[in-house]
Amino acid sequence: MVKRFFWVLLLLFLTACSKKDQPIISFYYWKTNLKFSETEKAALKDNEVHKLYVRYFDIGLDPQTQQPFPVSPVHFYENVQEFEIVPVVFIQNKVMLEKYLDVEDLAKKTIHLITEINSKNKINCTEIQVDCDWTLNSKDNYLKFVEQIKKLSKKKLSATIRLHQVKYFKKTKIPNVDNGVLMFYNMGSIAPDSLNSIYSRKISEKYLKSLKKYPLHLDYALPIYSWAIHIRNQKVLGLRSKLNSSELKKDKNFEQISSIFFKVKQSNYKNGVYYEENDLLKTETISPEDLKEMAEDLDDNKAQAPKEIIFYDLDEFNLNNYEKNIFKQVISWF
Incomplete structure (x- = not known):
């Protein structure tokens, strides 16, 4: 009896450890008007989602003045008090390429607009995410911008990281953030050929081995669009x-x-x-088999275990292409 009880306890312990070690499921929300459909609500509930990365606005260049300005700020039509909301600001790389960019002023205006949106919607965020596909020519402005956002916000800061920024990090540098999110999609060119521009294992294999050398902790963003x-x-x-x-x-x-x-x-x-x-x-499109392949390849090449898997993006159209349990399946592969 005692022996049997021991094995039951051991099984429960191992199950608990396994569950604890799994990354959590999160989603990006990328629409301008935030309102959940019934399908989206069900996905959030079924997957015990507590954290949402919401695109607050883009930063582009005004066509007339060539000055930075906010594009399509988000409007909330949903009570999101039960979620931890992470404002995401997408910055077009051409903004950071501006030679005479006033980085400090842009950072102040960015924080001001985030604060304004939070205040209007009674959101108390603890983290901000910056999203920019910066390059060698834009890195100086971008890295300064990140420093200013960190200084002014006094919040946890994360940044999206592309595969080329991982492989060539000694040249592109690493932003001063608390953690990164590897965008494991948009790998190829938008072209009339037969190749998939969203995901290509052949392309990803050129970069995967670099993950073990990357000094910043990375969570992973996977495509479902x-x-x-x-x-x-x-x-x-x-x-x-x-x-x-x-x-x-x-x-x-x-x-x-x-x-x-x-x-x-x-x-x-x-x-x-x-x-x-x-x-x-x-x-x-991205098949369930593609997602499994991504998870296995990332897990095989990781430097550290991810704390989150963030799916891009929460949208009824995307959700309808998968079985309900796909997201739990994906995190089980890590």
């Missing part, structure tokens, strides 16, 4: 969001000509976009 690339005469016209094979198969104006390509049978408008006869749509 899909889109279509609009092509005319072998030229890319643009990205069409919220379009996938399932949607196009239901539309008689489009004909599937391969596993990823659809041809426009007759000129038409769809979701406000004009499609000309013989245009092509190349669908790009």
